Amino acid sequence: MNKDTEEQAAFFKVLADPTRLKLVKLLCWQRKPNALCVNALACRLGITQSAVSQHLRVLKTVGLVRGERRGYRVHYLINQDAIKHWRVLMSSALTTEGEPDKNSESHEVR
DSSP states (O other), X not given: OHHHHHXXXXXXXXXXXXXXXXXXXXXXXXXXXXXXXXHHHHHHHTSOHHHHHHHHHHHHHTTOEEXXXXXXEEEEEEOHHHHHHHHHHHHHHSOOSSOOOTTSOOOOOO
C-alpha cells in the first residue's frame, strides 16, 4: 500500500498545476492523426512554447504523455496505456469500500 500511496501522491502532484491539467484535458481529446505539436499546444493554451515544453516534461515523468516525431516536429498524445494504469490507482486511492491497510493512518475528517 505504501508504494501505491507514493505513486498516487506523485501523480496528484503532477496534475495539481492548473495549466498541466488543461494540457492533459486538451491532449485527451486528440487522436493520432490530429496530435498537436508544442507550437499548436501553446497557441491553444495561450502560453509560451517553453512553458508547454516544461509541462510536457513533467507529464512524461509519470508516463501520461508520449511524443511522436513527424518530420522536424514532435506531436504529443496521451498515453492510453498509462491512462488505464492511473485510473486503477486513482480509483483505489479514492475508494470508500473495504478496510484500510493496518499500516495506514486513520484520520477523522471534521
